[in-house]
Amino acid sequence: MAESSEAKVIPIRGRRGAGPDSDPSASSNYEELPGIGESLREAASLLAQGLAARTLGDDWQSKVSKGLAFARRRLTGDYEVDDLGFDPDLTENVLLAILRPLYHSWFRVEVRGIENIPAVGGALLVANHSGTLPLDGLMTHVAVHDTHPAHRHVRMLGADLVFRMPVVSELARKGGTTLACNEDAERLLDAGELVAVFPEGYKGLGKPFSERYKLQRFGRGGFVAAALRTGVPIVPCSIVGAEEAFPLLGNIEPLARLLGVPYVPITPTFPWLGPLGLVPLPSKWIIAFGDPISTDAYDRDAAEDPMLVFDLTDQVRETIQHTLYALLLDRPEAF
Known part of the structure; x- marks a missing residue:
């Protein structure tokens, strides 16, 4: 009978050398196995870093660090909220x-004239x-926050309906929005804040798609009076792209009256697609800031001159309207 051969037995971890028949050569080879565990740990670490980089970007470590610091501040209460409820830490x-994925990837917003916004001090x-x-x-x-060198926050003036809505009201306050009244506007402007107003109100927000980019009436010029009393510059801002994001085709008036809201919109996707109809269309946006209109040459009493207020209001409105037409010609297509 041929010489019998025995299979080489590799010791199980933890039993190396545990017996008189253990193989010395196998024992010595096993000394290299612990290095495999270290290699696996390194591979797992690299894989985790790769997944984090793909999810959060190449600066994922900085983002994770900022996230942990933010969580610590919220837990310890180490953040500030102003008298009107603005929480800059939560906002930033x-x-x-x-909002940034919507801003960069969906609407692909292009900003022009950001240099017309002052680096410090109040402006409207x-x-x-x-x-x-x-x-x-x-x-x-x-x-404004992401493209301006000073990364300034914009304090919006919102309609009273905003502050009657649950959840929305709280988020609006924390995001810097306050009630659209002259008292709050002047308080913020005197404090050197950047304040934004939309004088068309719901007339502009809810106008039909057939009247897109045609400015509605600017009210009685309350925003001009606020700028005159505080001596801050007025910066016209023209926004192209919002009209196509939610094209308003109609209004369900009976339901709007029942709910106590200005309108219940009918768009190409709402209410036909249900909640999915609230997803905006990916229109191309341009936000242009025009040359500032100075008011510091007037004294506070000039705000009581109705003709001056009317003339400045009309000047701002015409500037925005002409800029909208120019931007529409410059924009290659809506989507």
């Missing part, structure tokens, strides 16, 4: 972060209002 780290942004839902105000806040 949560609210604007949520006056913009056209459109698009069924007030996304134009949110995108303007992101545009």
Whole structure:
């Protein structure tokens, strides 16, 4: 019978050398196995870093660090909220972060004339209002904060309906929005804040798609009076793209009266697609800030001159309207 051969037995971990028949050569080879565990740990670490980089970007470590620091501040109460409820820490780290994918990837917002916004001190942004839902105000806040060298926040003036809505009211306050009244506007402007107003109000926000980019009446010029009393510049702001995001085709008036809201919109997707109909269309946006209109040459009493207020209001409105037409010609297509 041929010489019998025995299979080489590799010792099980933890039993190496545990017996008189253990193989010395196998024991010595096993000394290299612990290095495999270290290699696996390194591979797992690299894989985790790769997944984090793909999810959060190449600066994922900085983002994770900022996120942990933000959580610590919220837990310890180490953050500030002003008298009107504005929470800059929450706004910068949560609210604007949520809006940025919409701003960059969906609407592909292009900003022009950001140098016309002062680096310090009060200023009043006056913009056209459109698009069924007030996304134009949110995108303007992101545009100014992210593209201005001073990363300034915009304090929006909102209608009273905003502050009657649960959840929305709280988020609006924390995001810097306050009631659209002269008292609050002047208080913020005197404090050196950047304030934004949309004089068309719901008339502009809820106008039909057939009247897109045609400015509605600017009210009685209360925003001009506020600028005159505080001596801050007025910066016209023209926004193209919001009209196509939610094209308003009709209004369900009986339901709007029942709910106590200005309108219940009918758009190409709402209410036909249910909640999905609230997703805006990916229109191309341009936000342009015009040359500032100075008011510091007037004294506070000039705000009581109705003709001056009317002339400045008309000047701002005409500037925004002409800029809208120019931007529409410059924009290659809506989507």
